[in-house]
């Protein structure tokens with residue numbers, strides 16, 4: 460059983476603020492890397508106990524060099540670094556049996572959600588596909604779905620988990636903290652969070668082998684509605700071919716191919732980030 464893991468930081472127990480999640484902002488960051496590595500390690504251990512024989516982890520947070528590889532089981536391969544064409548989904552391919560998201564967070568605009576954002580809180584005000592607000596989990600689950608890979612597990616705060624359950628009813632979720640607003644939460648202890656992630660992942664991998672997990676996808680045509688944090692950002696993102704400006708800050712684009720939509724979303728976000 461071959462498992463793919465995408466790991467973010469905002470949904471790890473004990474993580475609350477950008478002083479922890481921003482590599483350039485000081486001493487709390489090093490400790491946050493330890494917390495993230497601990498939960499990713501627990502996920503790998505649980506997956507191994509459940510029957511995963513091959514695990515690829517993609518570090519999916521900020522500069523994507525946060526996880527300490529030397530603290531993961533020796534058989535785990537780790538993707539690190541930025542400039543990856545598939546970003547948080549780099550390495551996904553049809554040979555994987557299942558995928559899991561560790562340390563994930565709720566979409567931008569959800570209250571009581573630690574560091575709610577979707578890909579870039581400096582650039583993106585809202586992302587909707589076919590009218591539904593999209594989290595990173597949802598956008599990424601559809602990339603996995605494009606490769607025919609179902610998402611079977613997610614950990615994060617209570618609202619990251621609720622978001623995942625709303626479109627992945629077969630997935631197991633573990634809430635490692637109860638968010639109280641954007642920058643506060645009641646967290647499990649790191650040791651308890653790791654134990655719950657380890658146990659939840661083991662159950663998810665076992666359930667997958669007998670279960671009803673499905674690759675996730677959007678109904679076609681896939682209609683993307685992307686609202687930027689400023690009109691200047693929408694001006695730049697509107698240079699991307701095929702977009703339509705529907706109001707000062709919002710662009711839309713439609714396609715039957717989800718990867719065309721996802722790549723357009725990434726390119727528009729990068730263009731908007733230049734303004």
Ligand SMILES: [Zn+2]
Pocket residue numbers: 467468469564578595
């Ligand atoms: Zn994120």
